[in-house]
Amino acid sequence: MDDLELRAEADAILAELVGDPGGSARLREDQWQAVAALVREGRRALVVQRTGWGKSAVYFVATALLRRRGAGPTVIVSPLLALMRNQVESAARAGIRARTINSANPEEWDTIHEEVGRGETDVLLVSPERLNSVDFREHMLPKLAATTGLLVVDEAHCISDWGHDFRPDYRRLRAMLTELAPGVPVLATTATANARVTADVAEQLGTGAGEALVLRGSLDRESLRLGVIELPDAAHRLAWLAEHLNELPGSGIIYTLTVAAAEEATAFLRQRGFTVASYTGRTENADRLQAENDLLENRVKALVATSALGMGFDKPDLGFVVHLGSPSSPIAYYQQVGRAGRGVRHADVLMLPGKEDEAIWRYFADTAFPREELVRQTLATLAEAGRPLSVPALEAAVDLRRTRLETMLKVLDVDGAVKRVKGGWISTGEAWAYDSERYARVARQRAGEQQAMRAYVTTDGCRMEFLRRQLDDPDAAPCGRCDICAGAWIASSVSAEALTGAEKELDRPGVEVEPRRMWPTGMPALGVDLKGRIPAGEQGATGRALGRLSDIGWGNRLRPLLAVNAPDGPVPDDVLRAAVAVLADWARSPGGWATTGPDAAARPVGVVAVPSLSRPRLVSSLAEGIARVGQLPLLGSLTYVGQSDAHVVRRSNSAQRLKALSDAFTVSEELAGALARVPGPVLLVDDYTESGWTLAVAARLLRRAGSGNVLPLVLASSA
Structure with missing residues (x-):
């Protein structure tokens, strides 16, 4: 089959995927370039493209083409349940049978494993945490590696400890990559990677410059209009929301820095008559599903959310994103605002920074890799035990909070110093070096990101250009739309009545x-x-x-x-x-x-x-x-x-x-x-x-x- 025939087949699959069979949908040239590299050449590709570019279209079209040619199922490693749910539904439109294995559906795992074994599943979406499960690693992962037709690593910036959302579970992918059959294509995708993260992801995935096709496009979002509104205190910010929320187009997301702030803002806005819902790490899974569906169907004006609603939530007509407080990273901020304006011509993005933001950054900053003596103490404790130790048992010997201890163990696991087995963790006895220079550089980068967010608030230059430069976009240029380029488009005023109501709520x-x-x-x-x-x-x-x-x-x-x-x-x-x-x-x-x-x-x-x-x-x-x-x-x-x-x-x-x-x-x-x-x-x-x-x-x-x-x-x- 020549390129023209393959391209025509790919476009037909895309038309089914977007719900317009027989229509005029066509892959753009850069999307087609990625699909062709995967299907025709069996290459490894790293795609760094803005949110809404159509990364999922690439791997679903490639999956359909590869499956028609006898390839095994596509395995997509995906970090968030919202992303999985959206993509299972999208795949079904193109006749692609997709299943997912994650923490929310353990009762289905055995059935899904059987379906994969019988070849009845085209796409298997797997959460990165599954990669670190002993049973999954020992029994399922080898089978997947032997039969996978395409491996997709979505939100691949999570692999890099330089990235804003490093997740050590992702590094388990290196083991799967080494076990893939020769010629199996690999696609890594992200919208939020600067040059350093891009290089690191390529290294982690074994997709060096000599092997991989790297597609990096412009990160401009032409539909987004960015602005900052500085107000005296939290009461003024809540009052502003109550006063101006109905002026924002359509429905959207109000991001907060903490669960408590999300709950406070939700309660206040409901009192003011707005139909809003809270979406945080404390929200039960069934309630999350309901909240997502309510937003997708425009039954709510907004979800008031923490970063729990982040990567992967796909609502093309999302009309606005408001931040009640500044995130600590411009890259994380770019990713969150990228939820808006995917399928509409105009969307509003506003930040309402607070004086308390930096205190909250410091409070949640306890994520640096532990000091060397604590790491050595952990390794010594495991070596002396002579048996698997659970994380709670290790807590008695090592003075680290559980989440930091678990993260450290996962990094040590990937580095080969420890191994997760049934019953807990054991020492491998392998030599391990503490990379203090790298950890210090990561800490300095985090501090630099915080300084960049301070600069974003006060800049007198284009806001979109600022964010694009933070992501090392070589084509960054003034957007002509933001409040700096075109002037403020929404008032910062609040009425005395709204302010009194907000003060009463917060007091x-x-x-x-x-x-x-x-x-x-x-x-x-x-x-x-x-x-x-x-x-x-x-x-x-x-x-x-x-x-x-x-x-x-x-x-x-x-x-x-x-x-x-x-x-x-x-x-x-x-x-x-x-x-x-x-x-x-x-x-x-x-x-x-x-x-x-x-x-x-x-x-x-x-x-x-x-x-x-x-x-x-x-x-x-x-x-x-x-x-x-x-x-x-x-x-x-x-x-x-x-x-x-x-x-x-x-x-x-x-x-x-x-x-x-x-x-x-x-x-x-x-x-x-x-x-x-x-x-x-x-x-x-x-x-x-x-x-x-x-x-x-x-x-x-x-x-x-x-x-x-x-x-x-x-x-x-x-x-």
């Missing part, structure tokens, strides 16, 4: 603080005789906090007060008033002590403080103020007997945190006597809870000393 304090109910795994190995479920009679109750540090309301007020270097002093009057308001709402809530009925709780009989080394005046004055206003006796404080720094350990994993706290407090004779004189529930007052273990240890001590239920009240929580 409302109070979030629940869930108690710890299980001790961490591995505590006996640390010399702490605590394991299993915490007895009900030693648990604290569900407590309350004024707000989360990630809130855009009370979080903004509390972050400076609780900062590491903040001066200690009496609790501010407004904070005390808010704490009293939280206490009053708590009392009136269902089951609270101000309610009646069989489920009503007993009224607290007194106040107990948690001793603080870093903020003793703040905590003691908070406890005194609560006792005074609530007309409760101040029973005293737990006594701190731990090491000088044990009580202020932060960012530790649960096992290490509990070890530091397990014998750090005691109940003095004076406090024990006070508890005996007024038996009943007590309010336990502290400034901040992150892991929840300080409150758990304190509650256990008080319950064992004879108190009734322990009701924690803190200024801030981290979650």
